[in-house]
Amino acid sequence: MSIEILLNEFKVAASSPNQLLKKYKDEGKKVIGVLPYYAPEELVYAAGMVPMGMWGSNNKTIMRAKEYCATFYCTIAQLALEMLLDGTMDQLDGVITPTICDTLRPMSQNFRVAIGDKIPTIFLAHPQNRFADWGVQFCIDQYTNVKKMLEKIAGKEITNEDIQNAIKVYNESRAARREFVKLANAHCDVVNPIQRSAVLKAFWFMEKPEYTAKLTALNAELAALPVCDWKGTKVVTSGIICDNPKLLQIFVDNNIAIAADDVAHESRAFLWDVPECEDGLMALALQFKNIDYDVLLYDPASAENRRGEFVANLVKESGAQGLVLFMQQFCDPEEMEYPCLKKALDAQNIPHIKLGVDQQMRDFGQAATAIQAFADVLSMQ
Numbered sequence: 001m002s003i004e005i006l007l008n009e010f011k012v013a014a015s016s017p018n019q020l021l022k023k024y025k026d027e028g029k030k031v032i033g034v035l036p037y038y039a040p041e042e043l044v045y046a047a048g049m050v051p052m053g054m055w056g057s058n059n060k061t062i063m064r065a066k067e068y069c070a071t072f073y074c075t076i077a078q079l080a081l082e083m084l085l086d087g088t089m090d091q092l093d094g095v096i097t098p099t100i101c102d103t104l105r106p107m108s109q110n111f112r113v114a115i116g117d118k119i120p121t122i123f124l125a126h127p128q129n130r131f132a133d134w135g136v137q138f139c140i141d142q143y144t145n146v147k148k149m150l151e152k153i154a155g156k157e158i159t160n161e162d163i164q165n166a167i168k169v170y171n172e173s174r175a176a177r178r179e180f181v182k183l184a185n186a187h188c189d190v191v192n193p194i195q196r197s198a199v200l201k202a203f204w205f206m207e208k209p210e211y212t213a214k215l216t217a218l219n220a221e222l223a224a225l226p227v228c229d230w231k232g233t234k235v236v237t238s239g240i241i242c243d244n245p246k247l248l249q250i251f252v253d254n255n256i257a258i259a260a261d262d263v264a265h266e267s268r269a270f271l272w273d274v275p276e277c278e279d280g281l282m283a284l285a286l287q288f289k290n291i292d293y294d295v296l297l298y299d300p301a302s303a304e305n306r307r308g309e310f311v312a313n314l315v316k317e318s319g320a321q322g323l324v325l326f327m328q329q330f331c332d333p334e335e336m337e338y339p340c341l342k343k344a345l346d347a348q349n350i351p352h353i354k355l356g357v358d359q360q361m362r363d364f365g366q367a368a369t370a371i372q373a374f375a376d377v378l379s380m381q
């Protein structure tokens, strides 16, 4: 299949999750909504159900969710609830609500109250300290609870073999996405920022074996092309999510390619494979333990600013000239980390800009001016 056809298929999948949800239900499948971050989706797959990522929406306005949310909750959380209240996600068979940040913790209960008995909610509290043995055990206990609730919804037991099979499927997908990110950098004349985003976003909605098969085919086509001689500029993107095609169009208009990303919705979600371990739940807990350089997770050595250096090195190693940080409005973890990130970037003389965004933005005039000016600065370096 040609690159153009494959890219278009990912674009369609990324832009029409509710059509996919309807398709899965028409096929008699059960579907579980999965909120950010780090829910063990493998368990949903192992139960024979389809996981669907719920990262808010670029096309909706917060109306009904206001009743349950403080105004300073980020739009990602509020719009996820909006979709559960306005009927968009009525066909879901359950929702997993992780509680990594100070918004998601209360939101997990707001979801429960707001949707009542309509859809079962599965509460998931990851351990704050994920390194100690008792942190790993806490994670296993939580995942055991998620597993039990998924078994109830699926009407079937999830065996260790089911989990091991799911881990294999997900690790293959992670490897394919890591490969794609590198190839998209080498072939940024063929994969523009909008297409790159759509490929990575489609993962959250498509069935994983189908997604990985298509992405592997796309990777093979891209690998066969000569590396492009890019005349524009390259940046690394950072933040929680930057999937709005209108925002990314500004990159295209200014000949800015994305060399790599430090985005929770993109690369941060597939940097760490699940390690091999005879006990599938232990393997999933160990993967959570192994995650590093993540702004949302506890780092006992945070004073050393390892994460800031990691991101700065990503800019250098990917061949980017600068970094664009998409700061979600009211996102405490990202806002609190920013001074450390800035310090690390400044120390390596890496230019960056910080753009305040949220999912209800419809006018990108200010962002366009800032990105255009940034592209001019980078091109003069």
Ligand code: SF4
Residues within 6 Å of the ligand: 036, 074, 075, 076, 077, 101, 102, 103, 104, 240, 296, 328, 330, 331, 332, 333, 334
């Ligand atoms: S955007 Fe920030 S505040 Fe909102 S759910 Fe994500 S981490 Fe929490």
